[in-house]
Amino acid sequence: MATVSGLEGVVAGETEIGLVDGEKGYLVYRGYWAKELAISRSYEEVAYLLWNGHLPSSEELEMLKLEMAAARAMPEYLCRIVDLLPASVPMMLVLQSTVAALGEQGNATWPPTLRQAVRLTALLPSIIAYRYRRLKGLPIVEPLPELGHAANYLYMLNGQIPEEAHVQALSAYLILCMEHGMNASTFAGRVVLSTESDMCAAVCGAIGAMKGPLHGGAPSEVISMLADIGTKERAEPWIREVLDKGGKIMGFGHRxxxxxxxxxxxxxxxxxxxxxxxxxxxVAIHVEHTAIRLLEEYKPGRRLFTNVEFYAAAILQALELDPEIFTPTFTSGRIVGWTSHILEQAANNRIFRPQSIYTGPMPEGEF
Structure with missing residues (x-):
């Protein structure tokens, strides 16, 4: 039996949720181009689409907004858990711990429910903002019912009503984080759920996978590059120096x-x-234009374009988000994709049980 390292290219299931086609540059959410959804729809609308298979009517959208607003406030026991965690515990483990605690009796059900998915999605930004402000010694900012999902996240972090341009940029980013096929964290969540465990346990498994730098690593290298360049005037000499040495320009090209x-x-x-x-x-936009021009000069025909990490870095830096919450912010977008896959797995469940090939020694003598 042949093995495939990392299961790359192995089909592990069927899904109606999303399509990733790297050769054609496709990213599809339930029959819609993700890039069009990101610039024309709200976070709540796209979340509804992934959960339900169709875009919401105005009444359905209003109901979802009301449900998310009601679920956004953190329960007192969850606040106490966060307060008791040492400051040295990283944010991703805080998320994992609090999501596990949300699996109390009544929520740890089989099969999982859409209501559980909405609750987790609404709460994740509140948990991040609560923990962040606690560590900074800042007063807690309660969510506002009149603000949408992306706007509330910025408001709870900074304590100020955000600019509309910032809300639009963050909303688009979170929408494009929602779903990306059978990636490591989504697969981890589906594997846990396939044992007929509950949604919170499955999401904890997904968060554990996302925590690893090979999967959920923040665009820190792009941030460092932009900080090192600093000004528009330095962009071309800085990039030429890296390319002359055979180095890599971060944020360009994609696996x-x-x-x-x-x-x-x-x-x-x-x-x-x-x-x-x-x-x-x-400065980031100027670096992008300069890098694309110089990459074509140094590596003609390679067609190395800007990837999502570059723009993620530019947006998160412009929003003045602390680098320690970059991956948690990405996670607060991906929770919609995870819960959609968890619900899909439950609807036609079979436990994942792949085989392995034993390569260790055998006992001496006959059996």
């Missing part, structure tokens, strides 16, 4: 997408209103 990354294309459109208003963002 999966062999053409333009559709997520980067969408974020470019979604952030147009930020151009000219944020100096750090303007």
């Amino acid at each position: 999966i997408y062999k053409t333009k990354d559709p997520r980067a294309e969408a974020l470019k459109i979604a952030t147009e209103e930020m151009i000219g208003k944020d100096p750090s963002f303007d």
Whole structure:
């Protein structure tokens, strides 16, 4: 029996939720181009689509917004758990611990429910913001019912009503984080759920996978590059020096997408209103244009375009988010995809039980 390292290319199941085609540059959410959803729909609308298979009517959307608003406030016992965790516990483990605690009796059910998915999605940004402000010694900011999901996240973090351009950029980013096929964390969640465990346990498994730097690593290398370049004037000499030494320009090219990354294309459109208003963002855009031109000069025909990590770094830096919450922020977007896959797995469940090939020694003598 042949083995495939990392199960790369092995089909582990069927899904109606999302399609990733790197050769063609496709990212599809239930029959819609993800890049179009990111620039034309709200976070709540796309979440509804992934959970239910169709975009919501105005009444359905209003019901979802009301349900998420009601679920956004953290229960007292959850606050106490976060307060008791040492400051040295990283944010991803805080999320894992609190999600596990949400699996109390009544929520740890089989099969999992859409209501559980909505509750987890609404709560994750509240948990991140609560923990972040506690560690900074800042007063806790309660969510506002009149603000949407992305706006509330920024409000709870910073204590100020965010600018519309920032809300639009973050919303587009979170939408494009929602779903990306059978990635490591989504697969981990489906494997846990396939044992007829509960949704919270499955999401804890997914968070554990996302915590690993090979999967959920924040765009820190892009942030470092932009910080090192600093100004528009330094962009070309800095990039030429790296390319002359055979180095890599972070945020360009992608392991999966062999053409333009559709997520980067969408974020470019979604952030147009930020151009000219944020100096750090303007530098990032200038670096992008300069790098694409020089990459074509140094590596003609390679077609190395901007990937989603570059724009994620530019957006998160412009929003002045602390690097320690980059991966948790990504997680607060991906929770919709995880819970959609968990619900899909439950609807036609079979436990995952792959085989392995034993390569260790055998006992001496006959059996």
